[in-house]
Amino acid sequence: MIHNTVLDLIGNTPIVRLRNLAVDNGSEILVKLEATNPGRSIKDRSALYMVEQAEREGRLLPAGTIIESTSGNLGKALALIGAVRGYRVILVVDPKVPASVLQFVKALGAEIEMVTAPDSSGGFQGPRIERVKSMCGENQDFFWPDQYNNPNNPIAHAISTAAEIKRGAGKIDALVSTVSTGGHISGISRALKDACPSLTTVAVDAFGSSTFGHAFSTYRMRGLGLAWKPENLDYSVIDCVHLVTDIEGIATSRLLARHEGIFVGESAGAAVFGALHYAHSHPGQRIVVVAADDGVNYLSESFDESWLRAHELAAVLDLPEYRDFKSLVAAALKPTCEPAEIGDILSVR
Incomplete structure (x- = not known):
């Protein structure tokens, strides 16, 4: 086939x-x-569906930008979709993300935004999301899938x-x-x-x-x-x-x-x-x-x-x-x- x-x-x-x-x-x-x-995880399914729904609703335009906080797999899925469909992809990550993941998404053309300061509990998820919100505030055309709440x-x-x-x-x-x-x-x-x-x-x-x-x-x-x-x-x-x-x-x-x-x-x-x-x-x-x-x-x-x-x-x-x-x-x-x-x-x- x-x-x-x-x-x-x-x-x-x-x-x-x-x-x-x-x-x-x-x-x-x-x-x-x-x-x-193809992106090596279950996140391929949700990433593609969220992107396609955003396309249908006009929230993601041709040659637009996708931004997301990720610790790995959703980032790989979005990078793959961006490469196929011509989107700019910005991934907000932290130092715990494996080097192999960063290599994978960079090879597909994604851009990396690194968050280095953890929150009071030592976690990075909150600071990553805050960085995404800040960048979306400065760039109203960015599409944020928001995997936790979408x-x-x-x-x-x-x-x-x-x-x-x-x-x-x-x-x-x-x-x-x-x-x-x-x-x-x-x-x-x-x-x-x-x-x-x-x-x-x-x-x-x-x-x-x-x-x-x-x-x-x-x-x-x-x-x-x-x-x-x-x-x-x-x-x-x-x-x-x-x-x-x-x-x-x-x-x-x-x-x-x-x-x-x-x-x-x-x-x-x-x-x-x-x-x-x-x-x-x-x-x-x-x-x-x-x-x-x-x-x-x-x-x-x-x-x-x-x-x-x-x-x-x-x-x-x-x-x-x-x-x-x-x-x-x-x-x-x-x-x-x-x-x-x-x-x-x-x-x-």
């Missing part, structure tokens, strides 16, 4: 069954591999990602997805629950994230977690929340590569760890995990032993429960943080 542009390749990502990182009780974990999108973000996943899961996996019992902007978990869960109200949706977040009202603390994993609740996150379509530690998530991503040949990022590792825990207590259920991106962004970090030791994450390498897939599956039975029902979390906020 011949496609008109590389953007036509967005979507229709494969679903793969885990063979080794699995619980031997008749449960089944299926992983939707969003890294096969309703077209979850709509994109309700339309495409959820439909593909229904078509590819058939009837499923549980959806496990990480929370970042709130876009993909909200959109996918809402659409799947419309078709199957008995579906259980497990939101996996970083231990240290404040998305669900927990006290904020630093964490190393990327692609999940925030210091606030994004507007796109719909609590009503989430059943329980599992906070996963850096060690649990990173160890799982590394073992997925070594024992399944599935090379995914840290957030996907966290989601699979959450799915393994869920599988232990739900025999015979079919569980779909959304793997948001691939491992290329993390080659010099969480896949690098020297980096892990330098950042006090040597337990990923040294503790017996994280050395092989059988030990990891067993460790998922008793995770660092037990999942909590969303109702219980909201009742104490």
Whole structure:
């Protein structure tokens, strides 16, 4: 098949069954591999939909400028779209963004605006957004997708990602997805629950994230977690929340590569760890995990032993429960943080 542009390749990502990182009780974990999108992540879907809606509404004109705050994947997606459709793309980033991401977007012609001063909690998300607001104030023609609050973000996943899961996996019992902007978990869960109200949706977040009202603390994993609740996150379509530690998530991503040949990022590792825990207590259920991106962004970090030791994450390498897939599956039975029902979390906020 011949496609008109590389953007036509967005979507229709494969679903793969885990063979080794699995619980031997008749449960089944299926992983939707969003890294096969041309920008290498699930953000390709929401980025394209948000841009196309802005084009239709006249908020993004030909040869216009797109600006966004990003820690990686949305920036890659917007840079790709800009290269194909002739838009100027400005990405507001911070020093934590991997060098490979910066190289990727620069190769596609995107411009980088670096924020170097963190907020009082040590985070960069707030300062990045403030820089975007300031630049948009000075340039009224800039289009800011605003991935955290743009309703077209979850709509994109309700339309495409959820439909593909229904078509590819058939009837499923549980959806496990990480929370970042709130876009993909909200959109996918809402659409799947419309078709199957008995579906259980497990939101996996970083231990240290404040998305669900927990006290904020630093964490190393990327692609999940925030210091606030994004507007796109719909609590009503989430059943329980599992906070996963850096060690649990990173160890799982590394073992997925070594024992399944599935090379995914840290957030996907966290989601699979959450799915393994869920599988232990739900025999015979079919569980779909959304793997948001691939491992290329993390080659010099969480896949690098020297980096892990330098950042006090040597337990990923040294503790017996994280050395092989059988030990990891067993460790998922008793995770660092037990999942909590969303109702219980909201009742104490």
